[in-house]
Amino acid sequence: MRIGARLAQLRSARVEELQKLKEGGQKVIGYFCLYAPVELIRAAGAIPVRLMRGGSEAADSGRRFLRADACPFCRACLGNFPSDPVFRLVDAVVAVNTCDMMRRLPEVIGHHLSIPTFQVYLSRTSEPLPHRIDEFRRQLKLLADWLGSFCGSGLTDNSLVEAIVVFNRLRQGLRRLDSLRDADHPPISQSQLLDIAAVAWLLDPNAGAELLSSLLEHLVSAVRPQAVGLRPRLMAGGSIVTEDDRWILETIEERALVVADLWCTGTRWFDSDLIPGDEPLAALARFYFTRTACMCRRPNSGLYQAAHELIRRRRVQGLVFKTLLYCDAWSFEVPRLKAVLGIPVLHLDSDYSTENRQQVRTRIEAFLENL
């Protein structure tokens, strides 16, 4: 079976399964970004599902609640709650205070959609100072208590360690797939990786890890047509990317390879493991606090270092930088990226509307021709 079809089948089966689990009394907790500690949600006996859908119709629908100049992803999230099968399953939302839009989203969700929300405060400043990490640990404790009471279950160190272990397995699986992109002729594309990761996250992490193992085996052993010449090797980066932006990747991949990414729905979610140590909650706090920084954290030099490292390791020749309209954290950095990365940068700034696709295609083609 082709990977895409298999993923689609797994996805729809998982939605049905979630519905049944929900009917059985388990809570489905939606979360938004890579700073949300999924381990805690699982350890509390709930099912974490990442809310990662954009979409033109959903974003338009979200305009009932937010102005046109609000983050298109936030607007789409609001629009997706009544329509998307995963969003519809959500009993409560855990959000992390990262960018301004994301931190204000829970209040809008709570007010307009009457869905319970919990806001975790994560220091915007990224220097890992003890008092900041302590405060984040306190936040995680508050979340744990809230989850315990919301889900009606106790959260123990053991359950937390179990969750850490299974999510580490998931991360390791994704890292192995990602590392295939070191090759001159990678057997996996960025769009495939995006789809695989999305489904792996939706599945129970144990099932996700198994899926990843089998896919790895399949990709490594598959006989590929003889590659013709070398194609430009690109890195992708920018605001959150979901399957709704897949068309951009496909356009790029018609002529080039995307061999690295800086996306929160990509490599940054799985680029390291969480070591539980003696105090799992403290380890959780340190792990999430110090993971490869989102561009919105201050200073964001960690992300630049990660970019430099990827450029070197994956022999990257150009950056496709896709931002969402009004996404300040990422779009403000374009001249700086151009100045410091030392590779050509193509900046694409758009929302989920479908009208400008031809124009984007032309710009991508021109960029690739110039590489």
Place this chain on the structure above:
Amino acid sequence: MKDLLTPRERFGLLVMDEPQDRCPVFPLLTAAAARLTGANLRDYYTDGIVMARCQLQAQERFGTDFISLFSEVGIVAEALGSRFEYPEDELPVLSRPRWRELPDGSEPLAGIINPMRDGRLPVYWAAARCAYEARADTVPILAYIPAPFTTAQQLVDPETFLLGLVERPDDVKRLLEFVTRSVITFCRAMIDAGALPILVDPLASGSVISPEDYRQFALPYEQAVIRFLHRYDLDVILHICGDTTAPIELMADSGADLLSIDRIGLAEAIAKVGDRCRIIGNLDTTGLWLGTPQEVADDVGRMTAIGKACPKGFVAATGCEVPIETPAENIRAFVTAAREAGANHHFAKTG
């Protein structure tokens, strides 16, 4: 190369005694702006909108740091009753001073000009408003105001007036006091319109009068006008063309914040007053008019290298108004050379 700063920002730093990205560049492009932009000269000084348009175009075209609203030094005298002729495509000419003889004590010197009505003062007002609305956020708008001494010399037959310095000094002073009130009134109108008054007193130059006469008859009235401008905290430029070697220190005593000089050794002027005033100067305008662009560039380079050493700051300028027939390429050569020679490569480190 594109500038980091606008002329407005650059001038702001200069008058706050701060380093700039480069020294401001200021060929005194007054009526020459009309020729350079293809306007009729008489239209330039009789229609404020034309004056403003010529100045705006010239500033943009040559990349200078100021807009210069000026035609000639007779405007206040004209508003006070002297007659001027307006030849086609030439600058105005004094045809009949208000007084043949110096008015004596028996004649009351009352009344004051109305800048909205008298002579061509409304032309200046309109030009200032127009230039201000168009570009005052980025470029300082300068309105050249003839100082009392220069104005008085066009209210009375000039020779009689100069004789009066010796023979009837009290009547001269009485006349100067009268004129000063009108000059201040005109200054206020220009301030209200948004233009920074630059006081010009060419007839008080060392080429015309002695330092002692300057001290007695020009300086006190320059000081009075400058005191008025300082009430507003304005940075005042005093421009005297011709030879000012002798009165240069007296010029600094006027209270002016910037001295615009002509025929005097630049290094000498800096040595004498460069710790009190910013110096604006002083390329020979004959060379600018008749020289080749390369000669102009060389002269400007040498001048700017000396001027940059002025402790209070320096503006690379011409010593006098740019002659009307000056070729555009020479002005361009001036500006380019001054920008290059005046560049401050330490800016932002020292700023």
Place this chain on the structure above:
Amino acid sequence: MSRAHYQNPPAARVTFEEWGELFQKIPDELIERYHYFPPNQESWSKYLFPPQTFALYGARHLRRLKFDNSLACLRMWGFVQNETERLFRARQTGRRVIATMGDLGALPVIVNSFPGCLAFYPDCIWWTPFVMESNVLFEAAARLGIGEASCFSRAALGAFAKHAYFPDPDLVIAATGASCDDYSGVEQLVEWLVGDVLWVETPLRQEQNGGAVELLVEEYRRVVARLEELTGHRLTPAELSAGISRTNRVRRMVAQLRKLAYGQGVLPALEMMVVEFGNLHYYSDIAEWTEIVAHLLALARSRVQHGQRVLSEDALRLVWVTPPADPLLLCYVEDRGARVVGTEFVINQALAEIDFCSVKTDRSDITQGLRAIARSFMAASLIGTSRQRAESVIRQAREQGAEGIIVSGVFGGSHCAMESRLIADYVREALDLPILEFDVGAPGPEIDRQTLTRIDAFLELLRSRR
């Protein structure tokens, strides 16, 4: 010398030209009297100059505004417009100039407690493009990455790039966190420009806030340590305490002024906005600003005593949410027969006094002072929910009997985009009051036609509800 040299005319709002006339009557002695950085008396430090002076140096919008016609307000305007020069003179006279970015309240209290240090807010440069009717700073910001469709505070980035609006600071302290994304982006690019920034965390206000105050105390300790390193001076508890007292004196007077101005219409909204924002950084000279606020307060009291209003008792009463970058908007609503009776200008954290008196424990180290500042900061407008901002609006509207609410915003401004509508919803649910929401247009000589029409229609609606 007494102020009797100059008698204020009957209270009124006057045009630019009218102030030009009034200025002719100001005696030279008064111009000579006021100097910034007291007790300094250098001639460069005078500031009692009319709007004409600043208009001539490029502040073109002053020509379109209306001003209070009192000497106290002229003094205030001269001082405020003079800030760029003041900052450069500060550096020239050996003071340390510290840029405090983003927190809008607490950092200058600490900085100003250090002898010879002076805090300023680059943030407040967001008014400069409007005052100058100029895109120069926005263009400079755009070249560095921040273009249109983001908050006007991007002007601060342009100013850093220019080196012409304030001296290169001895230290840049950038607060970020639960505040505004646009400005956080500005701060990040400022770090890129200047190479070194001290980042300070701004925590989120939650129901259980205990950790946030202690986190702030630790952050403030870092600020103190850095300033001690910079100055070679160890901050004493007495110095910090004196710094808090100086801050509180201003905040106390401003609170009284707000009560008089918004309650009894004795000062226009524009001057009051300038006063409120003075609580952030005292326009870079707390000593002289304190005297100016005292002068304004004396004026307001005298006007109340003599029944001299600048705004009619009959005027439509408005609460204004988010400060308008274009000051002309405040003048316009007053011209159309309304007055502002309450504000939520995202600076709550700077409006209330720092409660230091009730701290009973040991004052021998600076922790108590820092904790008091931190507690006070936790009232900040932007660090909590939109509901909390809305509650402040609702409370003021009830107290002052407001008849309408204006929410002005910035297109592309991150918190405006997310919370303008929410605030309006909350207010609507609590009060039966019309609400006008609009985004402030680009800098220019006029308010755009559409906004004018909407304001006119809104005020008409309020009038019809009487």
